Amino acid sequence: MNPANLIPVADTLTAPNGWFQFFLMLTFPLHLFAMNAMLGAGLVAFISHLYPGRAHRELSHELAKALPFLVAFTVNLGVAPLLFVNVIYGHLLYSSTVLMGLYWLAVIPLLIIAYYLAYIYDFSFKKLGNLAMFVLLAVLVLLLTVGFIFSNNMTMMIAPASWSRWFTTPGGSLLNLADPTLLPRYLHIITGSLAVGGLFSALYATTVLKSDSKVAEAGRKLGMQLFSWLTLLQLAVGTWFLLSLPQQTLQRFMGGGTVATMLLVIGILLAVATLVTGFKQQVLPTLWLTLPLVYVMSFMRDVVRGNFLAPYFNPTTVPVQVQWSPLVFFLVVLVLGVLLVVWMLSRLINVKKAA
């Protein structure tokens, strides 16, 4: 069966495709930052449990307090890019979603359990004693599982050749395990996430927790070590992922495509630069290098998606019937919303200062 025949017809867009691409590329890295911070804070807190002494215990406790916020923002900031993916690639995404329906739905209970456990870890940190680290471990395992489910859907939606399995297995129990890119891709993003999360923990320790210098120092050290070693490991994992890509896609990163190759080169340069600042334990320079790096990585991810889909789907061919007023409405709401958030955070900082 020709896989192209299975691809549903895409619905009409209400704004030029570029706008959705823009919003997707804008919001997806935000989700990544939150998700990285969530995973990394969890891992740093976990490792910190293994160290003796008050400072590391306090560090775990402080990161525990941050964890529920990070889960909340990861979910919220995930909604926007998923919405725009729904618009641009919905017909592909829904197809693969049906194929793996059982796992996809499992995301919700897994997240709810992880979220409540994160709150238990936070609110009952002292009461739990040594048990706390196991609660945290459960949170991490659950979140990593959710990530694995997402990786499956994101790779299956761009691989229509694997879809005909539905005819024999229509119960939503399919994963994309046979795809050679799945595992390196998943490990690539998890390694990157935990590294950036380590950086976040170091940043958090040196800013929010700076009043207790021992805790701040423990956090900075642990976070930056995690960041540097994982980034070093990432050079290997990233190469594995790159080589697992189909020849044609790989070619684009190896000089075949100007944009793709430039992104790869910039990405590698930035990564190497962060290694230098990372091993020197310089938090802020590493941060300034990492922020653009995450954007570069998500652009590269988009290039990979485009290449996988090239034989099947070209987003620019989808019919468009433009209505500007809803777009303007959204932009106005976005600006107002950001202003409100900034104002509220400024009030919060005032309270902290007063304290």
Next chain:
Amino acid sequence: MNYPVWFVPTFGGGLLIALVAIIHVFVSHFAVGGGLYLVMVERKAIKEQSQQIMAFVKKHTKFFMLLTMVFGGLTGVAIWFVISLIHPAATSLLIHTFVFGWAAEWVFFLVEIVALFVYFYTFGRMDDRTHQTIGWIYFGAAWMSLFLINGIIDFMLTPGSWLTNNDFWAGFFNPTFWPSLFFRSFMSFMLAGCYGFLTATFLEDETARHRMIRYSGVWALVSLILSIPAGWWYLSVLPSPAAKLVSGASPTIKRAVMTGAFSLAVLAGVLIALILLNAKARIRCLIVAVMVSAMGYMGAFEWTREAARRPYVINEVMYSNGILKKEVERINQEGFLKNAKWVQHKEVTEANQLEAGRELFLHQCFACHSVGGFNNDIVSRTQNMSFGAMRKYLSTIHEKRYFMPPFVGSDAELKALAAYLTAGLHKKTLADESGAAGDRGKLLYEENCAACHSADSIKPKMKGWDLAKVRASLDKLPALNPAMPDYTAPAADKDAMAGYLFGLNHPGAAAPAKDQGATLYEDNCAACHSMEQIKPKMRGWSRDKIRAALDKLSALNPAMPDYTGTPAEKDAMADYMAKQAGGAK
């Protein structure tokens, strides 16, 4: 037809949507009304300078945050996941049409999270005025979320002038937008009062507890009373097919409305009793009853709204099975399978009829019908129908029962689906039964009635009725039950059906002889050999030869016992067998 179908035979998707939606609705409305409740109670605490009430608000906020932000937020995402899994085509259409509405809702969701975190973690550490402002921002953002989602949900029931102009705002501010917004707002305040009740009972200080129970009670009761005219307004603007479904044309919807109304009455009664009689006692079980009835009221409303747009998932635009109304005519001409993406059989042939029928079932029926499962089980609903009756029924299914989508596709495809629903599911024969004069009443019954009630189930209801009464009732079916459509058939058909129905309680009296022959055959012979098996053996036999054979069966085969029926019974059986075998009378 554009998308694959998530096929879990026993667990139809509709049930899953309903389950997740009702849970979410209950928490998300609380997330809105509860925001106002928090600010108002905090204001009360500030005004009255009550430490206890302030402590209560803080505690309530923690409960509120844990419930609405975690459970409410994630079940909201869950609805999105579930609908894209079960109604991918509809989800895609909604997302594409209202993407910026949803995007704006996401911004309010973000504002809600930040506001609620700041509100909770700065209790007692921020000046009252700013803290109250943060609370108001939370409520404003939460209510705006409701405002936006309300427009999109109501669009699905009443798309209004969007149908002609495809304009975002026309679809958003659709005919049910405002009544539904009022209704939902009052619902959310009512729920806030209910939850307030619950947490108030945990207050240690007696005076504060009494005050908060009373306060929450008044809050819930006033909102409840205000929700009634809003609900009525909502029902009054429903377009005619939906209004008819709600007022009784669909028995299940009517039941939901009745349950809703009933819960409402119980809830009101309980609330009033609670407040007026005894706010001093710790009446937690009574409060649980309040919560349950509130859930019933709300759940019935949501369920009614979902059901009232049947047979559409987006009214007048897309049927529940994802087929666009505007494409029906074209697909009828070109064929469904040819236009469908996720099918293996692009054309119906003699050999693939059952398999093609199964694919048609999957893409056109499974959206609402489980196979041997909980909701709208197709197996039990089709067991009374023969192949011929099923074909006739499918060809006018939407006209006969408005809330079912029409069958979409060619005649051969309709036949394949009918074959799957009878031969595939029940191993029934695929013989056309038309033309059997004596069976006409039964046939007509199967075509027109059996989809909703089997002959067995209505037999006891007609006990003691004479033929004239049965016949007269066929002229005014809605008088028997408002859910039943009129039977618009020529008098001769009604006579035939009346004869059949009367015969159910009076076997032999009015039942045609050929019917009796079939029954006798079933009772006496079918245990060892089906009609299909012996048909070839009787090839070329005349009716008289069959009749004669019935007198000495043991001569045909020593293993067969002689048939000991009366001559009249043998005549009837011989008539029946001769007809089946195709022999001359």
